[in-house]
Amino acid sequence: MSYSYPHSHGPSSGSYRPARQVDMKPTTISSHVRDYLPSQTQQWALETKEAFRSWSGMLSLLARVARCIFNVTNALVVLWACTLWWGERTVFQDSVKACAWETWEKWPQDASPHHVAFIADPQLVDPHTYPGRPWPLSTLTVKFTDQYMRRSFSSxxxxxxxxxxxxxxDLFDxxxxxxxxxxxSPEKRYKKYKDRFWKKEFHRFTKIFTDPWNDGDGHxxxxxxxxxxxxxxxNHDLGFGAGVQIPIRERFQSFFGQGNRVDVIGNHTFVSVDTVSLSAMDQPDPETGSSGAGTGEGDLPNQRIWAETEQFLNKMNVHRGRAETESLRLMRNQSEGHLYVHRVVDILEPSFYHRPQPEIVGLPAILLTHVPLYRKPATPCGPHRERYPPSGDNLEEDDRNSIPMGRGYQYQNVLTPAISRDIVSKVGSNLVHVYSGDxxxxxxxxxxxxSGSPREITVKSLSWAMGIRRPGFVMTSLWNPIDQTTGQSLQSAGSGRTLQNHLCLLPDQLxxxxxxxxxxxxxxVVLLLRAVVVVKRPAQASAPEPILPLSESHSHPPQRPARYKSPSSSTSSSTLPSPRGLASRATNNPPLYATSASADKEELGSAKWKPTRDGSGRRADRKATAAGTIRGEFVxxxxxxxxxxxxxxxxxxxRW
Structure with missing residues (x-):
């Protein structure tokens, strides 16, 4: 017997065509790019392309995009974005904007006041602040306190x-x-911190307060x-009284300048006094145990600590006169110059230049001291005191609302009466205001x-780690027009007020x-509810399942074991599994399609699968599965x- 096969006679033959010559549509660049994308992205690209071919498709695509954008998780992300922007930016800017100069200062329309901000007790947090606080809480405390002050000062x-x-x-703690x-340090636990550590703290200070300084030039x-x-x-910079160490004070002065100084600012004379060193005058000497209060000149206790400040106060007329005279020259755009007397002298007469002593012009004086001046115990501090508001109205004594009269290791709440009187008397009779911290x-x-009943303001700390919820600073507006030659005030008679103050509160970080x-x-809570809804919604939409299983289900076609022969066409129907399902499970014979004894145990003998009288096993299985799915969706x-x-x-x- 012979067979014949059709043969192809070239490409024109229609009886046979090789597989590689199947008709193909021309490829494009977009199709090549799409082939390299993940399968899900390819599917999305194809659906998007088809959607734009009809209005209904476009609407369907827009609905899908809207569902992707406007969902619960994205809404929470937007909520958090707004919350963090408010807590890290807006609240600081709004707090400072509320203190704008024009909202509270009241000067004549043509006035050009000089604006001053007083900052007290930043006290950069360091290992000395919270010695028992573990890492990383200690590091986070440093981070957040520095960030708070940097944002506040930058704003x-x-x-x-x-x-x-x-x-x-109290620049440092x-x-x-x-x-x-x-x-x-006199304390053993701090002896390991050397000079290098202090210099690192100095760089922290400059980063917080010096770096943003130029941001205010435009105002x-x-x-x-x-x-x-x-x-x-x-006192946290040098110590207090007899506890001041000269090398530590010299280091501080070499980086920040002299603590005792006179500056003319806004036609007011600011006198800064190192009262923490001066307080050693009436404290017992740690070496001799005697006190220097009331003693005269000579070898006095603690003199090496307080002598420099006392000499500064004794020559206050010279310091004030020189600063005020130089300020007037600067206003007139004149140099200091020297005036020599032209006269004929004998050749043997020694020649020398006698510089006249400058005289105090009489500008209003303002005293700056870290430790507040003495006042009678229980003197109320007023309504702006945060920790202890006034106990009543117009009280002459209010112990809770006052600064307590106390002292301890390296601190004293107020100066002693003797030192307070000594400072006020030597600063001058024209003392109009005092600013302090501590x-x-x-x-x-x-x-x-x-004399003159000067007012004193103790300024709030700028740090939120100093026991107050609302840190702040004091704003002072100075306006004192003067004659550039004599220095006399040009204000109208009876309006001798030359400064105004305003307390500016910062956000409550806590x-x-x-x-x-x-x-x-x-x-x-929202994400947990969302996970429950996402998992439960399909189950609620489908028909309820019976308590007991009615049939077996397989995720893959059953494989017949080798020990069972394949049933032939003549096999009795009684050899096949019973179609009644439940009845067949009551027999002792294994199922026909069981693959192994372990499968029999897993499929038929499991306690979770076997039905109970009330169906609790299957419900527990469903609950465990649902709980796991909810947990996964929630996480x-x-x-x-x-x-x-x-x-x-x-x-x-x-960024900030």
Whole structure:
């Protein structure tokens, strides 16, 4: 028998065509690009292409995009983005904007006041602040306190731009503890911190307060330039009284300047006095145990500590006269110059130049001291004191509202009466105001015991780690037009007021963190409810399942074991599994399609599969499966939201 096969006679033959010559549509660049995309992306691209071919398809595509964008997780991301922007940016800017100069200062329309901001007790957090706080809580405390002060000071410069910024001491918290080449801390646990550590703290200070300084240049119209004075020391910078170490004070002065100085600012004379060193005058000498109070000149206790400040006060007329005279020359655009007397003298007569002593012009004087002046116990501090508001109205004594009369290791709440009188009497009779720090909270009193009854404001701390919820600073507006020759005031008679003060409060950082916590809790609840709805919605839409199983289900076609022969066409129907399902399970014979004994045990003998009288096993299985699915959906959504939120938060921290 022979067979014949058709043969192809070339490409024109229609009886046979090789597979490689199948008709193909011409390829395009977009199709090549699409082939390299993931399968899901390819499917989405094809659906998008088809959708744009009809209005219904476009509407369907837009609906899908809307569902992808407007969902619960994206809404929570937007909520967190707005919350973090408010807590890390808006709240600081709004707090400072509310203190704008024009909203509270009241001068004549043609006045050009000089604006001053007083900053007290930044006290950079260091190992001395919370010695028992473990890592990483200690590191986070340093990070967040520095960030708070940097944002506050930067907002102060950008929104207000004061002409002068004056610090009132306690720039560091443990500055007195960090060793120099010739001194160390009296406490053993701090002896390991050397001079290098103090210099690192100095760089922290400059990064927080010096770097944003130029942001305020656009607000100032001061013809002689803006200034920032940080030289006034506090007890945390040097120690207090007899505890002051000379090498530590010299280090502080070499970086920040002399603590005792006179500056003319806004036609007012600012006198800065190192009262923490001067307080050693009436404290017992740690070496002899005797006190220097009331003693005369000579070898006095602690003289090496307080002598420099006392000499400065004794020559106050010279310091004030020189500063005020130089200020008038600067206003007239004149140099100091020297006036020589032209006369004929004998050749043997020694020639010398006698420089006349400058006289005090009489500008209003303002005293700057870190430690507040003495006042009677229980003198109320007024309504702006945060920790202890007034107990009543117009009280002459209010112990809770006052600065307590106390002292301890390296601190004293107020100066002694003797030192307070000595300072006020030597500064001059034209003392109109006093600014101090140290207490961390606001206090405003009038010293009726001194001539002129000067007012004293104890400025709030700028740091939120100093025991107060609302840090702040004091803004002072100075306006004192004077004659450039004599220095006499040109204000109309009876209007001798030359300065105005305003307390500017900063955000409550602890409340911001609490608000973050509330939003965090709300986020977890919403995501948990979403996970429950996503998992339960398909089950609710489908028909209810029976309590007991009615048939076996296989995820793959059953494989017949080798020990069973394949049934032939003559096989009785009784050899096949019973179609009644449940009846066949009651027999002792294994199922026909069981693959092994272990499968029999897993499929038929499992306690979870076997029906019980009330069906609790199957319900427990369904509940466990549903709980696991809800948990997975919840964790996945939390990770999705947290990834975006933390990236945004770290960006806000890094940028400012």
């Amino acid at each position: 102060l410069q950008k929104e207000l731009g004061p002409d002068s910024v004056l610090f009132l001491g 443990g500055g007195r503890e960090w060793a120099t080449a010739t001194s160390s 100032s119209s001061e013809p002689y330039g803006r200034r920032m004075i940080t030289s006034l020391p506090g 207490d961390h909270d606001y206090c405003e009193i009038t010293h009726h015991e001194f 409340s911001i963190f609490i608000y973050y916590g509330l939003v965090f809790g709300f986020t977890l 996945a959504s939390v990770k999705q939201v947290a990834g975006i939120v933390f990236a945004w938060y770290f960006f806000l921290i890094w």
